[in-house]
Amino acid sequence: MNQILEKRRLSSDVYLMRFSAPLIAEARQAGQFIIVQIDSHFGERIPLTIADGDTETGSVTIIFQAVGATTRRLAAKNVGDFLENVLGPLGQPTHIEKFGHAVCVGGGIGVAPLHPIAQALKKAGNKLTIIAGARTRDLLILENEMRHLADEFLICTDDGSAGRKALVTQPLKELCEGPSKPDLVVAIGPPIMMKFCSQTTLPYGVKTMVSLNTIMVDGTGMCGGCRVNIGGKTRFVCVDGPEFDGHQVDFDNMMLRLQSYKEREETDKHKCQIGLDVTTGQGV
Amino acid sequence: MHLNSQQIQQKALELWQLWKDRTPTPKERLTIPVQEMPNRNPLERRTSMEEVALGYSSEQAQLEANRCLNCKNAPCVEGCPVHIDIPGFLVKAARGDFRGALGVIQESSLLPAICGRVCPQEIQCQAPCTVAKSLKDPSKAVSIGRVERFVADWAREKTSDTQVPVCAPPTGKKIAIVGSGPASVSAAADLRRLGHAVTIFEAFHKPGGVLIYGIPEFRLPKAIVDQEMTNLKNMGVEIQTNFLVGRTRKLKDFLEKDGFDAVFVGTGAGLPKFMHIEGENLVGVFSANEYLTRCNLMKAYDHDRSATPIYRSRKVAVLGGGNVAMDAARSAQRLGAEEVSIVYRRSEAEMPARREEVEHAKEEGVHLLTLCNAQKILGDEKGRVRAIETLNYQLGEPDASGRRSSVPIPGSEALLEVDTVIVAIGNDSNPLLRQTTPELAVNKNGNFIVDAEGRTSLERVWAGGDIVLGAATVILAMGQGRTAAAAIHRFLSAS
Ligand SMILES: Cc1cc2nc3c(=O)[nH]c(=O)nc-3n(C[C@H](O)[C@H](O)[C@H](O)COP(=O)(O)OP(=O)(O)OC[C@H]3O[C@@H](n4cnc5c(N)ncnc54)[C@H](O)[C@@H]3O)c2cc1C
Ligand SMILES: Cc1cc2nc3c(=O)[nH]c(=O)nc-3n(C[C@H](O)[C@H](O)[C@H](O)COP(=O)(O)OP(=O)(O)OC[C@H]3O[C@@H](n4cnc5c(N)ncnc54)[C@H](O)[C@@H]3O)c2cc1C
Ligand code: SF4
Ligand code: SF4
Numbered sequence: 001m002n003q004i005l006e007k008r009r010l011s012s013d014v015y016l017m018r019f020s021a022p023l024i025a026e027a028r029q030a031g032q033f034i035i036v037q038i039d040s041h042f043g044e045r046i047p048l049t050i051a052d053g054d055t056e057t058g059s060v061t062i063i064f065q066a067v068g069a070t071t072r073r074l075a076a077k078n079v080g081d082f083l084e085n086v087l088g089p090l091g092q093p094t095h096i097e098k099f100g101h102a103v104c105v106g107g108g109i110g111v112a113p114l115h116p117i118a119q120a121l122k123k124a125g126n127k128l129t130i131i132a133g134a135r136t137r138d139l140l141i142l143e144n145e146m147r148h149l150a151d152e153f154l155i156c157t158d159d160g161s162a163g164r165k166a167l168v169t170q171p172l173k174e175l176c177e178g179p180s181k182p183d184l185v186v187a188i189g190p191p192i193m194m195k196f197c198s199q200t201t202l203p204y205g206v207k208t209m210v211s212l213n214t215i216m217v218d219g220t221g222m223c224g225g226c227r228v229n230i231g232g233k234t235r236f237v238c239v240d241g242p243e244f245d246g247h248q249v250d251f252d253n254m255m256l257r258l259q260s261y262k263e264r265e266e267t268d269k270h271k272c273q274i275g276l277d278v279t280t281g282q283g284v
Numbered sequence: 285m286h287l288n289s290q291q292i293q294q295k296a297l298e299l300w301q302l303w304k305d306r307t308p309t310p311k312e313r314l315t316i317p318v319q320e321m322p323n324r325n326p327l328e329r330r331t332s333m334e335e336v337a338l339g340y341s342s343e344q345a346q347l348e349a350n351r352c353l354n355c356k357n358a359p360c361v362e363g364c365p366v367h368i369d370i371p372g373f374l375v376k377a378a379r380g381d382f383r384g385a386l387g388v389i390q391e392s393s394l395l396p397a398i399c400g401r402v403c404p405q406e407i408q409c410q411a412p413c414t415v416a417k418s419l420k421d422p423s424k425a426v427s428i429g430r431v432e433r434f435v436a437d438w439a440r441e442k443t444s445d446t447q448v449p450v451c452a453p454p455t456g457k458k459i460a461i462v463g464s465g466p467a468s469v470s471a472a473a474d475l476r477r478l479g480h481a482v483t484i485f486e487a488f489h490k491p492g493g494v495l496i497y498g499i500p501e502f503r504l505p506k507a508i509v510d511q512e513m514t515n516l517k518n519m520g521v522e523i524q525t526n527f528l529v530g531r532t533r534k535l536k537d538f539l540e541k542d543g544f545d546a547v548f549v550g551t552g553a554g555l556p557k558f559m560h561i562e563g564e565n566l567v568g569v570f571s572a573n574e575y576l577t578r579c580n581l582m583k584a585y586d587h588d589r590s591a592t593p594i595y596r597s598r599k600v601a602v603l604g605g606g607n608v609a610m611d612a613a614r615s616a617q618r619l620g621a622e623e624v625s626i627v628y629r630r631s632e633a634e635m636p637a638r639r640e641e642v643e644h645a646k647e648e649g650v651h652l653l654t655l656c657n658a659q660k661i662l663g664d665e666k667g668r669v670r671a672i673e674t675l676n677y678q679l680g681e682p683d684a685s686g687r688r689s690s691v692p693i694p695g696s697e698a699l700l701e702v703d704t705v706i707v708a709i710g711n712d713s714n715p716l717l718r719q720t721t722p723e724l725a726v727n728k729n730g731n732f733i734v735d736a737e738g739r740t741s742l743e744r745v746w747a748g749g750d751i752v753l754g755a756a757t758v759i760l761a762m763g764q765g766r767t768a769a770a771a772i773h774r775f776l777s778a779s
């Protein structure tokens with residue numbers, strides 16, 4: 001189990017990996033994730049979204065950005081290697097139905113978890129608009145796949161190297177004001193992007209789902225480390241989520257909690273590569 | 285005064301010379317002093333994950349076993365949830381027949397090295413002990429648990445080639461066991477011995493349940509738990525880790541698609557309770573489950589090798605008064621905190637933790653702030669914990685459970701400066717399985733409803749341990765696992 005069947009580099013530090021996991025491939029639904037641990041003795045358990053799954057080959061695909069200790073070790077694995085521990089599928093599946101006009105907003109690596117959701121929304125008969133944002137052209141991932149799925153596909157980059165030179169919230173706002181107001185927005189990306197997307201849609205009353213990427217340990221509801229404030233109530237992202245109504249999420253608290261181990265991780269020399277600064281909220 | 289283990293053992297050696305060649309009369313037995321447990325030095329302990337209680341020497345074990353009066357009615361046996369023949373094993377241990385003693389224990393208990401260490405003996409087997417009654421001092425009961433631990437350790441150390449229990453010829457029946465805590469492990473071992481094919485499905489990457497992820501190394505060395513898991517594997521029990529029943533596969537798929545004849549559910553009480561007070565989601569507030577999992581299972585105490593970070597704390601408040609609170613407090617201290625306080629609403633006498641753990645915590649310098657509770661948690665501008673606001677309590681009338689209630693004293697608010705808060709007020713049952721298997725009947729706390737044999741409302745599904753009892757004890761979980769295993773066996777033999 002868990003043998004790597006395919007590995008591709010999608011941008012400078014974003015990788016796609018497909019590995020065998022027949023039970024997960026069979027059970028998984030859009031919006032769910034797995035927990036990966038590289039070594040049983042000292043490895044960290046990290047959550048990664050299932051970007052795709054195939055019951056025929058019994059394999060699932062993850063797309064991840066090598067940002068820290070574990071994701072870098074993961075990136076160093078090659079076809080034929082095994083992932084020691086993989087648990088999943090975890091979390092509640094996305095609620096999919098025919099909403100009408102669905103707008104999917106993906107920021108940076110967030111485009112990866114968005115892909116299976118966009119697929120499912122399309123399949124359910126929704127009109128699909130996809131907005132993909134990144135700091136610069138080289139960091140755009142899954143461009144072809146997303147273009148292929150979408151009825152309308154928009155790209156935003158901070159530096160204008162591809163698509164519009166804008167933040168994703170700009171076209172989102174225009175859509176909300178335009179003739180084809182969205183019936184549902186799904187925004188996945190850095191917390192700050194999700195926060196501003198939710199703020200953008202709020203005045204228009206457009207339902208906005210976000211997928212929260214909190215720190216996790218077990219992923220089964222046992223530790224409470226992933227907890228967030230949702231509409232004043234504490235919820236666990238790994239079992240109650242990862243998707244929540246963006247208008248109810250206390251993003252500021254969540255972003256602070258994501259910093260819990262900052263000092264420790266800084267000693268691992270992390271530099272955020274997609275330019276999405278979680279602390280200042282600049283550069284979405 | 286802390287006596288070191290050599291001093292304690294030397295005393296025992298000398299005393300043993302007096303008794304080793306003759307059988308004491310009952311009166312004489314009452315004069316043998318309680319054998320103290322040799323413990324690691326408290327100062328050294330504060331920075332070490334190594335086991336605190338070092339275990340008896342063989343002379344100590346024999347002396348302690350000789351304190352038993354071999355009572356006819358043996359009230360201690362009633363006090364033990366699995367009814368170990370306590371005088372039966374103590375008589376053998378008193379004579380130095382440790383292997384024989386272990387045999388007697390193993391008729392009822394599968395995990396003596398573990399229960400000997402973690403059972404709350406003072407409220408179970410040792411509570412009704414006649415010796416304590418005669419000496420009018422509850423602390424002078426025969427130290428049943430310590431002798432139990434000794435014989436189990438003795439056998440483990442003496443026999444390098446661990447004997448694999450003999451299993452009956454294959455019956456052709458397959459049983460799925462969900463979870464790998466003490467309830468599951470006991471059910472698995474019993475069913476396997478009866479010749480059934482057994483597969484354990486565990487969500488974590490390591491089997492053992494709370495014994496692995498919750499109870500710290502310094503109280504229960506993980507090597508002992510690993511050894512039990514190896515024994516199971518050697519018996520032919522298959523253990524599938526990284527498998528979350530309800531998600532990786534539905535419980536009913538086991539019965540309907542995968543050809544299992546019966547299922548035992550031992551998923552424990554893995555949902556941390558929070559206080560629901562202001563500030564509980566600040567940075568620096570943890571459930572004890574998270575803190576202990578990072579520390580034990582993920583080995584975060586091993587800063588150099590473990591990839592899992594643990595919060596750096598200077599001043600820690602642990603909310604709660606049970607074993608979980610003690611474990612969290614003592615772990616925090618070992619991870620380098622300068623000041624650790626346990627904040628508990630009642631008085632020390634009401635603390636549900638094992639007596640020994642409270643004593644150990646105090647010896648190690650953990651402060652007990654009793655009759656005190658946290659009202660809210662205050663943060664700084666970066667959202668990190670800076671203090672808790674406490675309120676003092678006084679003891680009131682006994683409540684329905686017989687425990688004295690605690691009544692807040694208005695106006696007694698105070699601030700306690702801390703940078704970390706660990707919430708250790710207990711666990712509810714994890715909702716995943718009941719959500720994904722709606723046919724399972726549960727009570728209002730979410731615990732599975734079972735009959736006297738552990739049978740759930742769903743056909744061919746049994747359950748036991750904390751998922752049924754709510755957060756309870758290792759020995760109760762083990763007992764329920766065995767009861768259910770016997771019922772499953774009867775059911776399979778009849779069908
Ligand atoms: C449900 C869920 C799904 C996810 N799906 C994906 C995915 O499909 N692809 C992907 O690349 N990542 C995903 N993530 C984020 C991923 O889990 C983190 O990037 C990973 O834990 C980092 O581990 P590390 O050891 O490599 O980095 P670390 O050394 O632990 O951290 C490196 C840096 O990343 C930050 N960081 C740590 N954890 C997170 C987090 N959860 N979110 C944001 N920043 C974090 C740290 O603050 C630090 O600055 C998901 C997270 C969740 C909760
Ligand atoms: C910190 C701490 C200290 C304690 N100290 C003591 C003590 O000193 N003495 C004492 O007697 N008791 C103590 N207890 C209580 C004791 O550990 C428990 O009562 C006992 O472990 C319960 O056993 P169990 O078999 O029911 O389940 P657990 O030990 O809780 O094990 C359940 C297992 O099931 C797994 N699981 C859960 N859901 C699923 C699923 N859907 N699919 C697959 N696997 C799943 C979990 O990952 C876990 O490994 C302590 C508990 C804690 C938390
Ligand atoms: S199993 Fe526990 S309660 Fe029973 S005799 Fe041993 S220590 Fe006492
Ligand atoms: S009650 Fe005490 S003295 Fe009597 S048999 Fe039990 S352990 Fe021995």
Ligand code: FES
Nearest residue numbers: 219221223224238
């Ligand atoms: S990750 Fe532990 S409860 Fe969600």
